[in-house]
Amino acid sequence: MAYPLLNGVRRNRFAMIDALFTQPNYLATKKLLDATALRHEAIASNLANVETPNYKRVDLAPDFQAQLRQALASQSPSQLQSLAPALRQDISTLSNRRDGNNVEMEKELMNLNQNSLEHAVETQLITGNLLKLRLAITGRSA
Numbered sequence: 815m816a817y818p819l820l821n822g823v824r825r826n827r828f829a830m831i832d833a834l835f836t837q838p839n840y841l842a843t844k845k846l847l848d849a850t851a852l853r854h855e856a857i858a859s860n861l862a863n864v865e866t867p868n869y870k871r872v873d874l875a876p877d878f879q880a881q882l883r884q885a886l887a888s889q890s891p892s893q894l895q896s897l898a899p900a901l902r903q904d905i906s907t908l909s910n911r912r913d914g915n916n917v918e919m920e921k922e923l924m925n926l927n928q929n930s931l932e933h934a935v936e937t938q939l940i941t942g943n944l945l946k947l948r949l950a951i952t953g954r955s956a
Contacts, residue, residue, distance in 0.1 A: 834947055841894040842886050843939045849874055849899035850933040856901050857926045860917045867913040871922075875902040 834840065856872045863869040878899045885893040909916040949955050 834943060834950075836891045837943075838886060838889050838891060838894060840940075840943050841891055842882060843936055843943075845882060845894060845897050845899065847933070847936040847940060849878060850929055850936060852899050852901060853929050854926070854933070857922055857929060860922050861919065861926075864915070864917045864919050864922070866915060869915045869917060871904045871907060871917045872901045873904045873925075875900045 853874045856874065860871045860873075878897070881897055882894075885897055904916070907916045907918075910918075945955060
């Protein structure tokens with residue numbers, strides 16, 4: 815008779831752990847972390863092509879933030895999990911140069927700095943959730 819009780823305890827423990835990873839705030843932070851990693855790739859590409867004729871800068875798709883807000887408002891884990899950040903060519907920036915390239919190094923470096931800060935904050939938020947899991951498993955925070 816101890817075996818079914820053990821399974822019940824085990825199921826409850828896994829349910830508690832799953833609950834930590836399906837909270838809307840955790841899922842949103844994970845998606846933001848994915849987006850900042852993807853944006854970092856875009857910025858790196860833009861900087862690498864700053865002298866390439868007719869290169870058009872790329873950035874995170876502008877509709878991602880709106881989709882994230884909508885998914886957060888719904889509080890639906892499945893809607894948050896289905897979000898996928900993507901890169902798009904930035905059509906809002908016009909080229910001031912004769913070669914048609916619309917990348918401005920100073921702006922890209924500022925974007926890189928801001929993106930790095932956002933990544934650090936998002937990483938700390940994820941770390942906080944993992945520390946909660948550690949506390950739940952071991953009974954101690956450090």
